[in-house]
Amino acid sequence: MHWVSNAVVLVLVLGGLWLARSVARSRFWRESAVELWRRRRLAIVVVGAFVFIALLDSIAWVGGDVEGLAAFRPRSIIDRAFQPETFKEASYSAPLAGVAFYGGKALNYPGVHLLGTDILGRDVVYRALKGVRVALLIGVFTSLIVIPIALLFGVTAGYFGGRIDDGVFFLMTVLASVPSLLLLIALIMVLGRGTLQVCIALGITGWVHFCRIARGETLKLREADYVAAARALGASDARIVLRHILPNIAHLVIITFALSFTGLVLAETILSYLGIGLDGSWGQMIDQARNELSRTPIIWWNITGAAILLFTLVLAVNTIADAMRDIADPRTRREGQ
Amino acid sequence: MSAPLLTVEQLAISFPAEAGRVRVVDGVGLSIASGETLALVGESGCGKSVSALAIMRLVPRPGRIEAQSRIRFDGIDLLALPVTEMRALRGGKIGMIFQEPMTSLNPVTTVGSQVLEAILLHTRTPIAEARRRVLELFGMVGIPDPAVRVNAYPHQLSGGLKQRVMIAMAMAMRPRLLICDEPTTALDATIRAQILELIRNLAATTGTAVLLITHDFGVVNAVADRVAVMYAGRIVEEGTRAELLGRPRHPYTQGLLRSIPRPEARGGRLEEIKGAVPRPGQWPPACRFHTRCPHAFERCRSEAPARSAVSPTQTAWCHLVEQGARP
Numbered sequence: 001m002h003w004v005s006n007a008v009v010l011v012l013v014l015g016g017l018w019l020a021r022s023v024a025r026s027r028f029w030r031e032s033a034v035e036l037w038r039r040r041r042l043a044i045v046v047v048g049a050f051v052f053i054a055l056l057d058s059i060a061w062v063g064g065d066v067e068g069l070a071a072f073r074p075r076s077i078i079d080r081a082f083q084p085e086t087f088k089e090a091s092y093s094a095p096l097a098g099v100a101f102y103g104g105k106a107l108n109y110p111g112v113h114l115l116g117t118d119i120l121g122r123d124v125v126y127r128a129l130k131g132v133r134v135a136l137l138i139g140v141f142t143s144l145i146v147i148p149i150a151l152l153f154g155v156t157a158g159y160f161g162g163r164i165d166d167g168v169f170f171l172m173t174v175l176a177s178v179p180s181l182l183l184l185i186a187l188i189m190v191l192g193r194g195t196l197q198v199c200i201a202l203g204i205t206g207w208v209h210f211c212r213i214a215r216g217e218t219l220k221l222r223e224a225d226y227v228a229a230a231r232a233l234g235a236s237d238a239r240i241v242l243r244h245i246l247p248n249i250a251h252l253v254i255i256t257f258a259l260s261f262t263g264l265v266l267a268e269t270i271l272s273y274l275g276i277g278l279d280g281s282w283g284q285m286i287d288q289a290r291n292e293l294s295r296t297p298i299i300w301w302n303i304t305g306a307a308i309l310l311f312t313l314v315l316a317v318n319t320i321a322d323a324m325r326d327i328a329d330p331r332t333r334r335e336g337q
Numbered sequence: 338m339s340a341p342l343l344t345v346e347q348l349a350i351s352f353p354a355e356a357g358r359v360r361v362v363d364g365v366g367l368s369i370a371s372g373e374t375l376a377l378v379g380e381s382g383c384g385k386s387v388s389a390l391a392i393m394r395l396v397p398r399p400g401r402i403e404a405q406s407r408i409r410f411d412g413i414d415l416l417a418l419p420v421t422e423m424r425a426l427r428g429g430k431i432g433m434i435f436q437e438p439m440t441s442l443n444p445v446t447t448v449g450s451q452v453l454e455a456i457l458l459h460t461r462t463p464i465a466e467a468r469r470r471v472l473e474l475f476g477m478v479g480i481p482d483p484a485v486r487v488n489a490y491p492h493q494l495s496g497g498l499k500q501r502v503m504i505a506m507a508m509a510m511r512p513r514l515l516i517c518d519e520p521t522t523a524l525d526a527t528i529r530a531q532i533l534e535l536i537r538n539l540a541a542t543t544g545t546a547v548l549l550i551t552h553d554f555g556v557v558n559a560v561a562d563r564v565a566v567m568y569a570g571r572i573v574e575e576g577t578r579a580e581l582l583g584r585p586r587h588p589y590t591q592g593l594l595r596s597i598p599r600p601e602a603r604g605g606r607l608e609e610i611k612g613a614v615p616r617p618g619q620w621p622p623a624c625r626f627h628t629r630c631p632h633a634f635e636r637c638r639s640e641a642p643a644r645s646a647v648s649p650t651q652t653a654w655c656h657l658v659e660q661g662a663r664p
Contacts, residue, residue: 027490028445225440232393232435233428233455233506243454247445 002060002074009058032251032327039323043316050132050313053078057133082126089113089121095301116301119292128305131282135313137195138202138268138278139261145203146210146260147253151246153207154214159222159241168215172208180205181270188276198271198278202264210256217249224248251328258321262314269310282306341368342546343392343410343514349403350387350396352617359618360403362388363570367548371513374540374547376557376578378593379567380614385550388567389516392548393433394423411513429459432507432545436519438499442491448502449475449487455509474505479535497528501535508539515540516548521556533559554597558582563650566590569615569625576651587653588630624656632657 023029037044060074070085089108092101098110107113115124157168175183187201221227221244230240265282272283289302345367351358362384369375379385390396392408394415408415411430415423427433435441443451449471456467475483478501491499500520507515517536521529537560540547549560557564557578564581566574566589574587585591592610612629615621621628627637636656645659646652 225435225437226443228395229433229435229441229503229506230443231395231427232433234424234426234458235428235454236424239458243446244443248443250445 002062005058005060009055013055032324035327036320036323039327040320043319043323046312046316047320050136050309050316053129054133054136056081057130078126078129082123082129084122084126087123087126089117091117091119091121092299093117093121101299115305118288118302124301124305127280127285128282128309130280131285131306132309132313134195134278134281135265135268135310138199138281139264141196141199142202142206142264143257143260145199146207147257149203150207150210151214151249151253154211155218155241155245155249157211158215158218159237159245161219165215168211172211175205175208181274184267184271185274185276188271193276193278195278198268198276202267206260206264206267210260213252213256214249217252218245221245221248251324255321255324255328258317258324262317262321265310265314282310286310340412342371342373343548344368344407345388345392346407348388348391348406348408350384350391350400350406351403352400354618358401361400361570361617362391365567365570365572367565367572369514369546369548371546372540372544374537374549374560374562376549376551376561376564377567378551378554378557378564380552382614382617383567384570384617385567386518389433389518389548389550392514392516393427393431394418395427425459428455428507428512429510430512431514431516432510432512433516434500434503434507434518434520436522438496438503438523441503442499444491447488447490448494448499449489452487452502452506452509455506459510470509471505474509475502477539478502478505478508479531480505495528496524497532500524500528500532504532504535504539508543508545511543512545514546514548516550518550519552520549522551522553529556530559536560554582554594566593569620570617571625572654573626574651574653574655576647580648580651584647584651586647586651586658587626587655588632588657589626590653592629592631624654 023033056077057079058076060076060079062072062074064071064075064080066075066083066085068085087109090100090105093099093107093113093116094101095114095116096111097107097113097116099106101116113123113125115128117123118127153168153171157165183205184201187204188198191197191201224244227240227244230244235243268277268281269283269286271277272281272287275287277283277287283306285306286303289299289306292299292302345365348362348365348367349360350362351360353359365384365388367375367377367388377385377388387396387400391402391406392410392415394402396402402416406416410426413426415426418426442448449468452471452474453464453467456462456470457464460467462470471487472483475486480486480498480501486494486498491502494502504520515536520536521532524532533556536547536549539545540560547560549556551557561578563577564575565572566581566587568589574581574585574590581590582594585594589610592608595608596610598607610629611631615625615628621638623639623641624630624633624637627633630637634656640656642654642656642659644652644654647658
């Protein structure tokens with residue numbers, strides 16, 4: 001599996017560079033990007049750091065200076081930096097403590113566990129950082145499932161109207177009428193509990209909202225003068241959709257991507273709470289840390305690692321999405337300047 | 338006169354209403370010869386724009402062209418043409434310019450690439466050659482600095498320049514017929530004259546026939562060879578520019594011309610046509626103008642006027658004209 005993940009990293013990096021180049025080429029996107037950077041410098045740096053960590057955690061290879069079973073497993077750069085096989089304690093230790101939380105025995109690594117260790121003696125910082133990749137995977141992959149489905153259904157329904165519209169709207173109404181959590185559980189039971197499966201399940205339940213937006217916007221653009229002009233120039237329906245409608249809802253795609261991203265990361269924690277989340281996710285860490293909160297003296301640091309990172313990522317992405325919406329919306333653009 | 342390039346006969350277009358379908362255009366006939374400019378004049382809602390769209394077969398749904406209609410273009414029956422061939426004709430042999438240059442260009446791509454698209458839609462021209470052609474077209478429609486302006490986005494151009502781009506798009510494939518739907522209504526008065534001049538010159542140099550839709554007799558006077566006046570979904574009078582502007586015979590045309598403000602009548606009350614335009618579907622029976630006509634008499638209320646020739650080129654649909662009286 002690790003070579004797949006390495007290849008994905010390569011594709012993502014190349015795709016990111018290509019996207020950056022296309023953004024730089026079009027003046028509209030370039031100006032929007034510059035404006036976004038001007039408004040949300042910190043949030044962009046934070047998200048960039050998360051992406052960087054996830055990339056470090058995705059590049060993995062077999063071998064290295066470990067013994068036992070771990071020597072045969074591919075280990076990522078993060079794994080190699082933390083060496084979790086040896087960098088651990090017998091059980092709980094408080095953040096930066098010198099001795100174990102129970103019993104007061106001396107630790108193997110006194111004073112270096114920034115957020116302490118959990119019941120099995122694993123470093124909390126290490127586990128929280130491993131969760132970054134899982135969170136981004138859920139957010140990005142699910143969005144990659146949601147957006148094409150929603151665009152396909154929404155734009156065709158809005159553009160052609162009539163029976164196609166009725167059909168799509170029926171499908172959306174049916175999906176929206178089933179409690180989404182119930183549907184999620186059922187889908188995960190059917191599909192299984194892998195990363196991709198959970199992403200597909202979240203995608204199937206999540207496309208309705210964006211589909212509505214895409215449909216509404218297409219309904220509006222269908223009547224635009226430039227669409228009529230394109231038709232008078234002899235453009236086919238496919239061409240009108242690809243050249244004139246999709247580029248004009250591209251900003252919505254980006255905003256929806258950013259907004260749904262955080263919703264999906266949060267949705268995964270709920271799934272973990274129900275015991276059907278992804279292994280190694282923040283949701284799982286938070287779920288496990290729940291039990292520790294009932295101990296006396298309270299063991300609070302287990303929940304902090306995942307909670308802080310989750311909170312930071314969601315806040316950063318949300319503020320960026322908010323700024324994106326302001327920039328894309330001409331009514332709020334350049335207000336107060 | 339040779340066979341006309343475009344003939345429209347018995348054109349009827351209907352839209353669904355509360356009680357059945359309402360004909361917003363009912364029995365319109367037109368013909369345009371190559372190189373000729375025909376102005377279609379009428380008030381808002383008289384059906385002139387939708388008639389133009391019907392020639393392109395672009396009447397917006399749920400509107401429908403009724404089966405009795407005949408549209409022949411260059412010897413082809415347009416209403417019987419398969420969709421793909423009709424699409425090839427649009428922007429190919431028939432170009433169209435719209436009223437709103439401000440919103441008729443796609444805001445997210447450069448104007449050059451939009452004109453380029455108009456060329457590539459219809460030919461397999463190599464891209465470099467098509468780019469050259471775009472520059473040539475920009476020069477032809479009088480856009481200064483074509484090499485710079487091709488890379489401009491619509492919001493960076495003025496309304497007049499945008500309309501020039503629209504004309505470049507419509508003229509890209511050297512159409513035989515150019516339909517202009519109120520091409521200057523949204524423009525400033527100074528730009529208006531330039532655009533009209535451009536359309537007239539292009540038509541004269543390329544031999545393109547022009548169907549110009551307008552409600553402005555100033556525009557008619559500037560460019561038209563012949564004029565057709567529409568009222569309530571029908572044509573009421575047709576003739577050469579000199580005939581219609583000089584000796585209008587139909588009371589509606591006369592009323593329209595009298596209600597144009599004139600500098601010598603300054604200070605006096607502007608004449609108007611009494612009443613309001615009837616709404617589609619509530620058109621009076623028989624002669625549709627009788628409710629507002631100052632000369633209406635019994636026959637106008639009971640019988641639709643037939644076509645009566647005033648001269649070989651001028652015709653009017655009016656009982657008074659038929660009787661030889663001069664209204």
